[in-house]
Amino acid sequence: MEFGGPGLKSLSADERATLCNMATECSARTGICEADDILYDWMEGRMSHLDMTEQRSRAIEPDEGAEYHGGVHHIDLSTIRPMVAHPGNPDEGIPSDPTNGAYIDEIGDVSIDIAYGGSCTAGKIDDIAYYARVCQAAKERGLTVREGVDFYIQYGSGIVKDVAVSKGWHQLFLDVGVKLIDPGCGACIGAGPGVSMTPEQVTVSAINRNFQGRSGPGKLYLASPLTVATSAFTGSIRAWGLNAL
Ligand code: SF4
Secondary structure (H helix, E strand, O other), X not given: OEEOOOOHHHOOHHHXXXXXXHHHHHOOOOOEEXXXXXXXXXXXXXXXXXXXXXXXXXXXXXXXOOOOOOOOOXXXXXXXXXXXXXXXXXXXXXXXXXXXOXXXXXXXXXXXXXXXXXXXOOOOHHHHHHHHHHHHHHHHOOOOOOOOOEEEEEOOOHHHHHHHHHOOHHHHHHHOOOEEEOOOOHHHHOOOOOOOOOOOOEEEEOOOOOOOEEOEOOEEEEOOHHHHHHHHHHOEOOOOOOOOO
């Protein structure tokens, strides 16, 4: 899959990594994004040994009038509403996501036991910034994680954790009751804190896949980092927005 256009230019390198990571869920072998200054700046900030003039000269672009076997699909990012992917149970013939993405404002009241922010697609610096945005708002309102909910955040790497510490997010998370986990794959692969223990438990998670049993026997909804963090304070699945808390 190839991503491009004005919408892509509004996404950070972190967000583009998530986009490409998830291309496999569309049966694509990989995902690639058009290169632009956002990417070059990101590379330059992390890989000082690179000759950026050379890197820019090596970039390739789609041919004029290129044909794509899967067609060209236009997505207006301004029309996207917050969604979740439903938990499923293939053993009982329930597909993992019967609606291919349900709008949060249409799923009713879904109480949660676990909110989990982490994994390679939702433990990046941008993602941690999203969790911090919600946690800061919660702190200013005098809120802590809702009683009965465990909110875990697992950093995607040591570098991400260092950034969180330096920006004060790490302490902010502790202040509002988040349970922090050192970097790793963690609950995404059914390992460590954040994994459900019973079939009745409900999780809202920013990990990337919710195959039955992957992260414990419970019901796992996939959602964005903003939704996961908001839900941790409200106790049921809620999208972030004005007056969300
Ligand atoms: S187990 Fe999860 S967090 Fe780890 S690499 Fe795979 S998808 Fe990413």
